[in-house]
Amino acid sequence: MSNVLIVAEHLDGKLNPSTAKCVSAAKALNPAAIDIVVLAADPATIAADAAMIDSVRRVLTVTNPANANAIAQVQAPQVAALAAGYSHVFGPSTTFGKDLMPCVAALLGVSQVSDVMAVEGSHTFKRPIYAGNAIVTVEAPANAPVVATVRTASWPEANKGGNAAIEPASPDASLPAHTRYVGLAAGKSDRPDLQSAKRVVSGGRGVGSAENFKIIYDLADKLGAAVGASRAAVDAGYVPNELQVGQTGKIIAPELYVAVGISGAIQHLTGIKDAGTIVAINKDGDAPIFEIADIGLVGDLFALLPELQDALSA
Template identity: 50%
Template sequence: MAILVIAEHGNNTFGAATLNAVAAAQKIGGEIVVLVAGHDIRTVAETAARIEGVTKVLVADDAAYAHQLPENVAPLVAEIGAAYTHVLAAATSHGKNLLPRIAALVGTEQISEIIEVVSADTFKRPIYAGNAIATVQSTAAVTLLTVRSTAFEPANLGGATAAIEHVAPGSGDSGKSVFIDELLAKTDRPDLTAAKIVISGGRGMQTAQNFDLLYTLADKLGAAVGASRAAVDAGFAPNDMQVGQTGKIVAPQLYIAVGISGAIQHLAGMKDSKVIVAINKDADAPIFQTADYGLVADLFEVLPELESAI
């Protein structure tokens, strides 16, 4: 078997979720090849070559892939992926945007957000917001998978280097989409999906200004800050902070839920956290059924006390 893993990157920065996808590929077994498509991506390719278990890195370097528009990258992966038994990508926004297009071009289905490899053709994935686990078997010639990164420990970056091979850029620019601009939120805090500690606020925060209480505490703890969908919909926090089924999936060592009731939509994005702490003045809030530790109290009294005690 030969497995193709699509690298996620920012042209000069390597996407950590790729390591989780490679870890899933290692569970499947076989030769693992990483595809890096982008522009001026030497640093990313060299990093990918250091991943333990990777035998080869394919590099498609072309201006058409500079912003990794899925309309441009999908035909390339569909062409290269035909020679492989499996094609994997992390279940991030990038992977979710890319894999369905590849599946349509190849003429097969994809299996989304796998959390366990049972065998080379059988996988487990959550359904119904994680309330049930489906075991899915694929009979496709090329099995397309997105990998929930929180379910697999990342592969190690070692000292050995795999062979780096440049491939033809394929059809290049499809002309179906054009990159206009990107607005990036800059912060010194850890990335939400990679942080060891996450503090999230919900509707109970009441205003966007009150999220400053979470930011101050997070800076002391070296934590990332998240939000429930209710808080995002209310305008308290931006979309990229949303944790949940329609947001980001996180599994930190410590998850602190502040003013979050515990709707299924939110629990689906954080219930795999190692330790969950809930702060809510409603003793009947569903979040307490999931939390390892719960504090029934007014968050506006607790947070300042907690911040001053650290």
């Protein structure tokens, strides 16, 4: 039977929803046990949240000042040391997981399975390739632990209602001294986080300028949504790159995705293919975005968006 260890993602003392999505992926293995490890300077609050996730047996806490910031080279030796006795080690396919999990795989001497979107067996998984245009089935060696990142857009958050035991852990690992934390540059916003938001409004090249992007922010505020953008909008300097959605940006799966002035390049569609309802607003009725949209509005976005906001206010 499988035993799964999940590395919790957290920031500023809050557990990221990606952790609960990893639990959903782990449950698809029908494992004997699912454990979560929280590495932090003070993991108590985070561990309490993780313990509430359904189907989790226990939460391991690794308390160390070196874990105050998520540095892959520091955390990977600790995760690798804790991996003994586990058949699978999962992390989210987010910036955090993409940084950490390859280091864990290297220390364990195995190849990583990336972007798991479906579980076919204990060592057989499906993952997207070619910008999501094809799905490949991969099989990991049965005689080695499986280190994998979970495509969070493909899995729902596991339910709350659990009451897992919380236990301290002290992995026997030598931490490197050649890597140190310098600082974190991150945009501050009162809007929901793009990666986990239930609603997202994105703007593309058709918005025209950074000044015009205010109309996207206004609609997002009206809907209580996060703001995203196409690569074309980011490359044009309309918005910072942390808002980019797509193959080279963030892969998201909101319940509602509103694409404004976005033509629908395949790289962008890759990032939203798992969204619940897709609404496209574009003046070009032949834009590729309409082929995958559930609702389409053809017209000038600068005329349609104010009308939409008025209707939402009515």
